[in-house]
Amino acid sequence: MNDAHVRIFAAIAAIPRGRVASYGAIAARAGLPGRARLVGRALGEVPEGMELPWFRVIRSNGQIAFPAGSRGFKEQSRRLKAEGVEVKNGRVPLATFGLDADLDRALWGMPG
DNA sequence: CTACTGACCGCGA
DNA sequence: GTCGCGGCCAGTA
Numbered sequence: 792m793n794d795a796h797v798r799i800f801a802a803i804a805a806i807p808r809g810r811v812a813s814y815g816a817i818a819a820r821a822g823l824p825g826r827a828r829l830v831g832r833a834l835g836e837v838p839e840g841m842e843l844p845w846f847r848v849i850r851s852n853g854q855i856a857f858p859a860g861s862r863g864f865k866e867q868s869r870r871l872k873a874e875g876v877e878v879k880n881g882r883v884p885l886a887t888f889g890l891d892a893d894l895d896r897a898l899w900g901m902p903g
Numbered sequence: 904c905t906a907c908t909g910a911c912c913g914c915g916a
Numbered sequence: 917g918t919c920g921c922g923g924c925c926a927g928t929a
Binding site: 813827850 | 912
Binding site for chain 1: 923924925926927
């Protein structure tokens, strides 16, 4: 655990229910632009007891990052569907469930 | 030190 | 839709 991880977790925790955000977007919101891979690494280091909506983090193209059919893949798609997010063939339509500019501003208070 | 890997990203062809 | 390439950088061998 380090400061970068803490900020990454905070950004993930801010994703509202029924929405998803990309690794790159989380990295940017954590003050770490261009470091999407670090977000992936941080997610692999999440303490087991920690309450974190990790399943709301997907790739920039809408795909679930886990290999199709893997345990993580099933778990993630299950949780997303459980809160109303459409998962079709391992992919989420970002146009509908992604964070647009307005919601992004409302969440993280960027002036607009 | 080099080399390879990984829950990634964007651009160009 | 596909493939390739460079960027990013912490871990591991």
